[in-house]
Amino acid sequence: MFAHRLQSIGRTCTRAAAASFLLHHQYNSELSARCEAPQQQPELNRETDDLSKPEKRKGFYHGSAYPADMIYEPNKPYPLWDDNWDELAPARGDEKAISSREIRKKGTTRHIILVRHGQYHEEKDETKRVLTPLGREQADLTGKRLAEMVKGIDEKFGPCNVKIIRVSGMIRAIETADIIAKYLPGVERSEPDPDLNEGRPSINIPGSASQRVIDATKMEQPRIERAFRKYFHREVYSPANDANLVGNSIDEANSNNKENTLHQQIENLNPPEEDVSNDKKNAQHEFEIIVCHGNVIRYMFCRALQLPPEAWLRLCTFNCSLTYFTIRPTGSVSCRTLGDIGHLGLDHSTFSMHHGFNW
DSSP, X not given: OHHHHXXXXXXXXXXXXXXXXXXXXXXXXXXXXXXXXXXXXXXXXXXXXXXXXXXXXXXXXXXXXXXXXXXXXXXXXXXXXXXXXXXOSOOTTOTTOOOHHHHHHHSEEEEEEEEEOOOBOOOSSGGGOOBOHHHHHHHHHHHHHHXXXXXXXXXXXXXXXXXXXXXXXXXXXXXXXXXXXXXXXXXXXXXXXXXGSOOOOSOOSSSOOOHHHHHHHHHHHHHHHHXXXXXXXXXXXXXXXXXXXXXXXXXXXXXXXXXXXXXXXXXXXXXXXXXXXXXXXXXXXXXXEEEEOHHHHHHHHHHHTTOOGGGGGGOOOOXXXXXXXXXXXXXXXXXXXXXXXXXXXXXXXXETTEESSOO
């Protein structure tokens, strides 16, 4: 009896193993067939797309067909960094080229603070798109915040050299800049720049590829890109003046102590490489404040950090938020704050007509 039961169990296990083998074999066969089958490509628009460049097909995303020429093509593929992003990098191989440390040590670092305008009345008539009472309060608090940053508190966190306040040509931005300027007396004001006006700076992925979006982007993107190139660039360092000073110093050293060799003089004039205590003292810093708009700020954030500009709509900048960049004379770029609203209380935190954060 016991032996019979063992035989029965054995036959059952054999059948189960055989069935499992057949199912596994069938699954592998189907998987191989799917892998070997040609992948279905998104439908291409043969009137607008260059089919000779397969990489251009990346414009077809989530079933929405963007024209291929609307996808931004970086000079270097992501995530590589383009050292010559502003076309101001020193030429390589130049015997007179200055070291990066020398440029950073003696060159000028540009500080750019982008300020989104305060809350405004969302009317169809552009002339009526003025700041709301809350928007004026936001601008007032922002002016105080910027004044505190500029004034500083001690030698380590000292005063900042604000070069200019720039602004777009739209009423809500001009009103915001006017209020901020009251707290920064003596700082130059630029004429309003229409290139900084609000608009669609790029297609947005993910997003709709409707003809309305495509037309608006094609019309406004070149203008906003022009604004980016106008204001985002390194300050080129010229060693001419420093070279003259070094030459005069060497002459003085020779007259005072003719026994010193030229090598000794140079050693006396130039501190050792490891001595960086005077770097911050020698470095120059200039600040610019640009009052503009949410879409423009989001686009400039992506472009400045060499991120895909098609991601701009994934970011959020509240009214009167601060987005703060530094551009070193070497060309390196960093964002110190993105959409900072720490100077605004919760009762002053808005994104257009949305209050607070529950939206």
